[in-house]
Amino acid sequence: MSDDWLATAHALADRAREISLRWFRTPLTVDLKADHSPVTEADCRIEAMCREQLAARYPSHGILGEEFGGVRADAEFVWLIDPIDGTASFISGLPLWGTLIALLQRGQPLIGMIDAPATAERWSAARGDIALFRAAGKSPQACRSSGCNQLSGARLCAPSPDSFVAQQADAFRRLSAQVAIRRHGGDCYAYGLLASGFLDLVVEIDLAPHDHLPLVPVIEAAGGVITDWSGRPLGLHSTGDVVAAATPALHHQALAVLAPGS
Amino acid sequence: MSDDWLATAHALADRAREISLRWFRTPLTVDLKADHSPVTEADCRIEAMCREQLAARYPSHGILGEEFGGVRADAEFVWLIDPIDGTASFISGLPLWGTLIALLQRGQPLIGMIDAPATAERWSAARGDIALFRAAGKSPQACRSSGCNQLSGARLCAPSPDSFVAQQADAFRRLSAQVAIRRHGGDCYAYGLLASGFLDLVVEIDLAPHDHLPLVPVIEAAGGVITDWSGRPLGLHSTGDVVAAATPALHHQALAVLAPGS
Numbered sequence A, B: 001m002s003d004d005w006l007a008t009a010h011a012l013a014d015r016a017r018e019i020s021l022r023w024f025r026t027p028l029t030v031d032l033k034a035d036h037s038p039v040t041e042a043d044c045r046i047e048a049m050c051r052e053q054l055a056a057r058y059p060s061h062g063i064l065g066e067e068f069g070g071v072r073a074d075a076e077f078v079w080l081i082d083p084i085d086g087t088a089s090f091i092s093g094l095p096l097w098g099t100l101i102a103l104l105q106r107g108q109p110l111i112g113m114i115d116a117p118a119t120a121e122r123w124s125a126a127r128g129d130i131a132l133f134r135a136a137g138k139s140p141q142a143c144r145s146s147g148c149n150q151l152s153g154a155r156l157c158a159p160s161p162d163s164f165v166a167q168q169a170d171a172f173r174r175l176s177a178q179v180a181i182r183r184h185g186g187d188c189y190a191y192g193l194l195a196s197g198f199l200d201l202v203v204e205i206d207l208a209p210h211d212h213l214p215l216v217p218v219i220e221a222a223g224g225v226i227t228d229w230s231g232r233p234l235g236l237h238s239t240g241d242v243v244a245a246a247t248p249a250l251h252h253q254a255l256a257v258l259a260p261g262s
Helices: A002-023 A041-057 A087-091 A166-178 A188-195 A215-221 A248-258 B002-023 B041-057 B087-091 B166-178 B188-195 B215-221 B248-258
Strands: A062-065 A069-071 A077-085 A098-105 A108-116 A121-126 A131-135 A141-143 A155-158 A181-184 A201-204 A225-227 A242-245 B062-065 B069-071 B077-085 B098-105 B108-116 B121-126 B131-135 B141-143 B155-158 B181-184 B201-204 B225-227 B242-245
Touching: A002 A041, A002 A077, A002 A098, A002 A108, A002 A121, A041 A062, A041 A077, A077 A087, A087 B181, A098 A188, A098 A215, A108 A188, A108 A215, A121 A188, A121 A215, A131 A188, A131 A215, A155 A166, A155 A188, A166 A248, A181 B087, A188 A201, A188 A215, A188 A242, A201 A248, A215 A225, A215 A242, A225 A248, A242 A248, B002 B041, B002 B077, B002 B098, B002 B108, B002 B121, B041 B062, B041 B077, B077 B087, B098 B188, B098 B215, B108 B188, B108 B215, B121 B188, B121 B215, B131 B188, B131 B215, B155 B166, B155 B188, B166 B248, B188 B201, B188 B215, B188 B242, B201 B248, B215 B225, B215 B242, B225 B248, B242 B248
Parallel strands: A062 A077, A155 A181, A155 A201, B062 B077, B155 B181, B155 B201
Antiparallel strands: A062 A069, A077 A098, A098 A108, A108 A121, A121 A131, A131 A141, A201 A242, A225 A242, B062 B069, B077 B098, B098 B108, B108 B121, B121 B131, B131 B141, B201 B242, B225 B242
8 A cells, every 4th residue: 555655656746847847947926925935836736736636546535735735634644745845946946946745644654755856856765664766867776864973074954044043043053063064955855865865964943744744754764863853753743843864873962952051 | 269268168067077977976085175165086186187188278378276276377368167166065965066167368257167067057158248058958048147126026045144244244134134035055056047047146255266257257148247245347356255146237236235334
């Protein structure tokens, strides 16, 4: 059954990719949502397509999407869709955005997928299985997070420092000061690079379940660790702060530095 | 003669791309230079290849490179080479890095090239000619900057806010507050996106001539404007702060906001 779900996720990502690439780097009408985040027609069309496909295929499953909210959110199986994670990059011609898909069973992510259409790359995993990376024209291959277990050697990716406020800004400053390399603005793509062993640490705040739960099976199947800033598993009711690390040791060190008053 | 120089730049970029892609996303030894910026064997090999080719082909021309300094720097014609602009991205598996090549005549950039191997994209221009964009497997096409002439509608790309200090940090904060969308960490790739009309404004500090002069012919031939923060043309003795804009009107507004005490 899990194979069937994963195949469905791949089929959705394939169709989503066709839609997003039709709109990417074309003149776009950009609307601002209530939270001032941007949304385009591409976001809406992708989510509508996914909802239609899922409702036809699994009528008893719930669906939670970024743009159109939830249906049957209390079903045993619920799909999460973030049609374009990194819409600001999408609007700016930058290739670091993606479509995120997850299937949850009673709130636990069973399947996760990060598709990056602009670079033709995809990371996917079912819980308990290996993480797979596929690039255009190549066979899928297993991917593993790096062995980095020291902050001083870590390559960190995070949003802009001024998106962290109050205590979290202090915490991020402490963490930044201890890593080897810091990059910004990778959105979901950064988690793919972590699963492939090229980044070692990703730290974010204010993520919604459709932003973070699709990452969980990929990061965990690749050998990494992903939780909130207090070390709790991510779930539908998480606070939205996320730390993903290549190894348990690196994750432990990052949590210690991010803890208030450390 | 200009065609011959441009053909040489393309040939160098082709060979540089082969080298950089051989090292990209492989385990790398990273050294830190005196200014604490990272350097890899790929940076050094690319620059060495370019120097060898240029010395053989144009023995009277000067060469200024990021890694190995200058030879015949007072020659009428001087080549600038930045083997990997965005080494931190290169080391982190992110695709937004590139090789920069320029040819100067008496300090003025005649030819400029931005090659982005990881995405197989290249922007190039000779002064007074059109700017060309070529993507993998497609014919080169003319590219133009956007018509954006209002800060309130502008898509800005810049380094991390905390890389700006003192007065420049205040200036960057003022500018950030007025634009529509802000992205971080594009390095040279951001200027290519500006030349293609997807970003409208790029603001940086602390760039060296090999970082900024290869951008000048591309941005200008695409219809944009690129100067230092005081509106002066970029040159071998610039202070290193750079503002590139899609239109003269947008450039004028950005300079006004960046001016001290504005």
